Amino acid sequence: MSSRLSEFLAGCRDEAPLQLGVVPFGMLYGIGALAAGMPPWLAQAASAVVFAGAAQLVIVQMLAAGAGALPIGLTAGLLNLRHVLYSVSMAEHVRHLPRRWRMLLAYLLTDEAYAVAILRYQSRPQPEAGPDNRHWYFLGCGFTLWSTWQLSTAAGLLFGATVPAEWDIDFAVPLTFIALLTLLMRERAGQAAALVAAVAALALAALPFRLGLVVAIVLGLLAGVMAAKRSRP
Amino acid sequence: MTTGALVGLLVTVGIVTFLYRYAMIGLFAGRRLPGWLHALCRHIAPASFAALTAGELFIHGGEVVLSLMAPKPWAALVAALVAWRTGSVLATIGVGMAALYCFKWLL
Numbered sequence: 001m002s003s004r005l006s007e008f009l010a011g012c013r014d015e016a017p018l019q020l021g022v023v024p025f026g027m028l029y030g031i032g033a034l035a036a037g038m039p040p041w042l043a044q045a046a047s048a049v050v051f052a053g054a055a056q057l058v059i060v061q062m063l064a065a066g067a068g069a070l071p072i073g074l075t076a077g078l079l080n081l082r083h084v085l086y087s088v089s090m091a092e093h094v095r096h097l098p099r100r101w102r103m104l105l106a107y108l109l110t111d112e113a114y115a116v117a118i119l120r121y122q123s124r125p126q127p128e129a130g131p132d133n134r135h136w137y138f139l140g141c142g143f144t145l146w147s148t149w150q151l152s153t154a155a156g157l158l159f160g161a162t163v164p165a166e167w168d169i170d171f172a173v174p175l176t177f178i179a180l181l182t183l184l185m186r187e188r189a190g191q192a193a194a195l196v197a198a199v200a201a202l203a204l205a206a207l208p209f210r211l212g213l214v215v216a217i218v219l220g221l222l223a224g225v226m227a228a229k230r231s232r233p
Numbered sequence: 234m235t236t237g238a239l240v241g242l243l244v245t246v247g248i249v250t251f252l253y254r255y256a257m258i259g260l261f262a263g264r265r266l267p268g269w270l271h272a273l274c275r276h277i278a279p280a281s282f283a284a285l286t287a288g289e290l291f292i293h294g295g296e297v298v299l300s301l302m303a304p305k306p307w308a309a310l311v312a313a314l315v316a317w318r319t320g321s322v323l324a325t326i327g328v329g330m331a332a333l334y335c336f337k338w339l340l
Contacts, residue, residue, distance in 0.1 A: 049247035109258075
């Protein structure tokens, strides 16, 4: 077996266990998109065009709450800003690749693919002899995640159409946010960011188009930065 | 929102997200990220999820509704306790949904 193929398959294999967490997310997104009144074809296309789980869930949740395009776009844009950090971290490993490779890998650079691929780059140094095929491993990770995301979106769209509205199945979306929040709030800075953002979101609820949400997130960010500065010796 | 506006919104978010991901790999390869942006990025997730959750639980039709008789905030409280104790996303969703059905029946 060629070294490229074996690297690709190793990436697929190592990414596989994470799909247990991705499948419910993708299904939830599909179910939530239907509940928010999104046409199924568009919900499925968004999984390919946006390809960012948390942002897609946020878009669906805000649509259901009747938010306008500007606040939804700003919130999703803020939420996805973290991908710049992944891009920074990956840059040194993929710098030597041709542009088409870098564009493809950038498209596949999600939370879960990054988490697995960066470990490979950090734990296996560049081979001294022979070609460096670690980008095939990265491609395997990204391909696995991409396929699961598309299939679980489709499953959610099919399943969501059969669930009655009074089951409140879309409540699972804020429940997911709550679960992620508790994991993110172990640090003092995270607690400050979350608390200020939550209180500000309610205090600014009267702003039109749910713009209060965007302002609340920005205030939360600033609170997090200030708390991190204070707790540093 | 019309379907056309929604398509425009999703394509825009898709392009912006791709540019974020491609930024340091392609667009500004070899440059360093400013320190303030680095510091800001760490707090994006907790701030966003907290603001969204607070809105979902307490804002209805653009107004803040604080009621002891609303089932969703109580279900969310139960879910938060499960999340804090178990750290499991699946357990949080499962117990949270069950709690919502219980509170809807009770309240």
